[in-house]
């Protein structure tokens with residue numbers, strides 16, 4: 001590719017630290033980098049801050065974790081100033097919240113928007129990274145921090161004809177800023193993961209005809225959202241210390257955590273009463289607050305799966321449709337459980353049709369709609385709720401080259417490696433926020449931990465006049481053994497999903513593997529903190 005005029009003429013800009021991405025990780029990291037007195041810059045592909053909450057503006061997009069457990073915890077004043085309107089806030093509110101953070105800390109002056117990073121190359125002689133953006137700008141930095149998200153590389157299906165469709169089409173993760181009106185329209189939704197479920201519920205309200213193409217049903221559970229009254233918000237504000245202390249001790253940083261009892265340690269009556277209670281409660285309790293053996297013991301998993309299957313049968317009038325909506329190839333909770341609001345009732349509406357695209361696969365997109373193996377459908381709008389190249393996709397899109405020109409993509413060909421998800425041997429002075437094998441769960445809690453950990457390492461380097469940090473291969477190996485070990489025995493490891501690194505639409509992502517950290521968040525933090533406490537054991541510093 002020949003250099004453009006901009007590329008040839010753009011002078012290289014030099015910083016102490018460059019952050020890729022202005023989502024929650026990037027924003028918080030910028031605040032901390034400024035505190036260290038570093039000259040920092042954030043490069044962001046979009047035109048605004050928010051990351052996930054900037055790009056995912058599809059209808060119905062909202063939190064699945066309680067709003068008040070999701071916001072930043074580091075700024076106690078902001079916690080007291082900000083009001084969440086609903087227990088699970090909708091996307092526009094979260095985007096406003098993150099803009100408020102950016103305003104409060106005057107972050108935009110250090111963010112370059114429309115700056116999609118295409119490469120980052122390490123230079124051992126100068127101990128710097130050279131970073132390039134799509135628009136031809138070049139940067140040099142001592143420290144490179146990736147804040148590129150775990151679910152931020154949207155993937156489209158590989159059906160032929162996608163480009164030929166004459167109507168409107170959208171991917172949920174790349175939704176336009178302009179509102180899309182479904183009134184009177186024939187709409188298709190392909191995909192029934194968390195994004196698809198939220199979209200379907202909303203589109204069904206106004207579309208003339210909604211056709212859902214479901215390849216694999218997911219186990220969904222009620223969100224039980226509701227408005228937060230000013231009195232409730234005042235009570236929440238008074239409890240923030242308690243709320244975040246709770247998130248700090250639970251398995252996945254949610255307000256919910258596994259019940260200490262095993263499924264069969266209680267009577268059948270107690271068990272049913274507990275499951276009913278969880279099904280009637282807000283949020284992820286039924287998934288992450290259930291009996292402790294639900295995700296490891298096949299019989300226990302059968303009990304909860306049967307329980308939820310019966311709920312679906314009760315809620316969907318047509319028994320054939322109900323059976324189609326009940327997963328048969330995986331148990332409850334072994335994939336991410338989408339939370340829903342009257343999702344199953346949508347299928348009782350006369351304007352909604354469920355197509356089993358496992359039995360009758362989509363063969364192609366036509367100029368007027370979708371052709372399956374047994375029918376042709378006409379649409380005005382096609383929505384692709386087909387997910388992301390999770391965990392690694394955002395890294396693969398950038399040509400990262402570490403020591404000796406080794407590419408990260410090649411190194412991670414058979415699965416990512418890392419040290420506590422934040423460092424990778426061969427890639428000095430590169431720190432990953434929400435990299436592979438960080439504890440995910442309630443993500444902002446992990447973000448705050450990761451940013452604070454990286455900041456502490458940088459502070460340590462400043463204090464000791466150190467210029468270079470790199471994970472040792474031995475430390476990476478030991479951490480990866482732990483990552484593999486904690487995944488043993490999880491029923492989710494037997495199931496295809498982004499959580500096991502499978503994405504049918506991406507070459508090389510067909511093999512199930514340990515793709516994320518599946519131990520508890522406290523165990524994860526214990527490892528990372530232990531490294532720091534032992535003087536950054538496993539990180540070669542000089």
Ligand code: N01
Nearest residue numbers: 062063064157191192193194195196215216336385386387
């Ligand atoms: O993506 P997904 P998502 N032909 O991968 C189908 C987070 N999130 O964007 O299962 C036909 O879960 C695919 O079918 P199958 C959350 O962590 C959070 O919904 O592969 N179908 C599946 O049904 C979540 O888990 C929130 O058989 C095709 C769907 O598309 C993660 O993001 C909200 C297909 C993809 O589901 C990803 O969720 C939303 C094809 N070629 C998302 N390709 C909140 O917290 C794919 N599919 C609120």
